[in-house]
Amino acid sequence: MIEFLQSFLWIALELTVLFIGISFLISLLQGYIPYEKIEKKLTGGNKVLASFAAILFAFITPFCSCSTIPVVVNMLKKKIPFSIVMVFLFASPVLDPTILTIMGVVMGWKVTIIYTVITSIFSVIIGFSLDKLGFQRYVKNVLMSGYEEKNQKFNWRYALNETWALMKSVYPYLLIGAAIGAVIHGLVPTDFITKWFGHDTWWLIPVAAIAGIPLYIRLSSMIPISQMLILKGMALGPVMAMMISSAGASLPEVILLKSIFKKQLVIAFIASVITMSTISGFVFYFV
Incomplete structure (x- = not known):
């Protein structure tokens, strides 16, 4: 129990310092982001x-998979091309600047850079592929509120308010991830992880990609969990596959998507996320 508390407090303290500092800095820098110009590019x-521009917009708007949906509806109402909207839909929940920076510090910058490049490329490929296959016809005519465009000038008060808002929405998931990571560190035997998940078995990657969908583990929670699994000996490929799938498509997001997309497009979305996470896992497997 003592080992669990020590591990939890250390992980939580490290993530807290990183989260507050990085969130505040990014909130300050958002005052310089020309949102209007980005929208014109879209x-x-x-x-x-x-x-x-869609990748950049996804990167500078720190939304989880669920809060991305109102933005997608807003983009569709503004007649932004379907392919570009899909690129944003896939990229937004997996490209959070705060979480990516924490990932770089915790898991290494090489892993983070590869992760960012892979998810960006696949978001573009999937977005344009769905457009070419004619999936735009499966978008429902709906109206949804809940998204407000931000056009806030640089100031300290705004940055503090944004940091506090992010703390309330994201920080609990960081603590959950820290707690799970501490449990893995203290209670799960290293030999067990190494024996069943540490070897280079290819089928673990698609299994991890599929398993990540119903878990609804946010990217912020997956980072400390992934760090502990890797330290315990789990192979990087399955860890990254589960991380991408759990962040890219959660059950609540799928339910929300059903309100704006017909079932054909929802199924295509889930299949695309599983494909993206599986192939990404194999990239880490070979790298």
């Missing part, structure tokens, strides 16, 4: 530039 005729 609606522009050059889809290559528009896809880069």
Whole structure:
């Protein structure tokens, strides 16, 4: 019990310092982000530039998978091309600047850079593929409120308010992840993890990708959990596959998507997230 508390307090303290500092800095920098220019790029005729703008927009808007949905509806109402909206939908929950920075500190910058590049590339590929396959016809005509565009100038008070808002919405998941990580560190035998999940068995990757969907573990929670699993000897491929799938498609998000997409597009979305996380896991497996 003492070992669990010591491990939990150390992980929680490390994540708290990182989270507050990084969140505050990013909130300050958001005052310089030209949201209007990015939106113009999203609606522009050059889809290559528009896809880069969608990735950038996903990166600078720290939303979880559920809160991404109102933004998607807003983008569809503004007649932004379907392919670009899909790029944002896939990229937004997995590209959080605060969490990526924490991932870099906790899991290493090489892993973080590979993760960012892979998820960005696959978000673009999947978004354009769904468009080419004609899945736009499976979008329902709906109206949804709950998204407000931010056009806030640089100031300290705004940054403090944003940091506090993020603390209330995301920090509990960091603590949950820290607690699970502490349990893994103190109670789960290293030999057990190494024996069943540490070897390079290819089928563990798709299994982990599928298992991540119903878990609804946010990316902020998965980082300390993943760190402990890797330290215990679990292979990197399955860990990253589960991380991407759990962040990219949660059960609450799927339920929300059902309100704006027909079932064909919802199924395609889930299959795409599983595919993205599985292939990403194999990339880490070979790297």
